[in-house]
Amino acid sequence: MAGKAEPTPQRPTRRAPPAEEAGGGPAPSTLNIFMAVAAGLCWAAALAMLLFGGLPAASPPLAPERLLFYALALSAALLTFGPLERAAGLAGLTVEGTVGACILLYCLAFVPAPGDWLLSLPDLPIYGLLLAALLITTAAVARPFVDAAGRRIFQQRARARDARRVRRQSYEIGLLVTVAAALAGLRVLTWVSLLLLAVALLIAELLFLSAIRAEPNP
Numbered sequence: 001m002a003g004k005a006e007p008t009p010q011r012p013t014r015r016a017p018p019a020e021e022a023g024g025g026p027a028p029s030t031l032n033i034f035m036a037v038a039a040g041l042c043w044a045a046a047l048a049m050l051l052f053g054g055l056p057a058a059s060p061p062l063a064p065e066r067l068l069f070y071a072l073a074l075s076a077a078l079l080t081f082g083p084l085e086r087a088a089g090l091a092g093l094t095v096e097g098t099v100g101a102c103i104l105l106y107c108l109a110f111v112p113a114p115g116d117w118l119l120s121l122p123d124l125p126i127y128g129l130l131l132a133a134l135l136i137t138t139a140a141v142a143r144p145f146v147d148a149a150g151r152r153i154f155q156q157r158a159r160a161r162d163a164r165r166v167r168r169q170s171y172e173i174g175l176l177v178t179v180a181a182a183l184a185g186l187r188v189l190t191w192v193s194l195l196l197l198a199v200a201l202l203i204a205e206l207l208f209l210s211a212i213r214a215e216p217n218p
Helices: 030-051 064-088 093-110 121-153 163-185 191-211
Strands: none
Touching: 030 064, 030 093, 064 093, 064 121, 093 121, 121 163, 163 191
16 A cells, blocks of 8 residues: 555664673673783793792892792782682782792791791791781682682672671681691691691681671672
């Protein structure tokens, strides 16, 4: 019939990618992939210098090989913990992880190995510095895993996103590893002592959970 308007074709609507529809957010950006690759290369190079020589303890503090090792260790820690802190909202993770990892790598590379057991007075400061670095580094490494596990285990949102709980539990894991290393230095580490330590930390954490109110991440 004359004058009858033709139906206007409808434009197809754009559907979000499956990851966005499921609430998973967009795919990882190229920058994140680049930072992950760069962090892996820095860790590999720093560990290669540490394990296969090239770092004489008697060299000057500003020797070229030392400066290269410092740069690799610092870059590896920053590229590892920085994106994790930004992605998970774990305040302070970059500082703790970088400080702990750099001190630990420096001790392993340049501090002479202790020649006696842990409580021997000349070697006590070396053991103390090494154990402190091990505690901080282990806690920083465990913290993202503790945060992710807590979000799955705890049903209450405030408890699942409790910033103090995440930090406390990560340092409990660091304390477990550090005390195990100290017991090994004292030459008294056994499976029984390690199990008793783990049970003691577990009981302490249960008491903390029952007595301390949740503080969600900002």
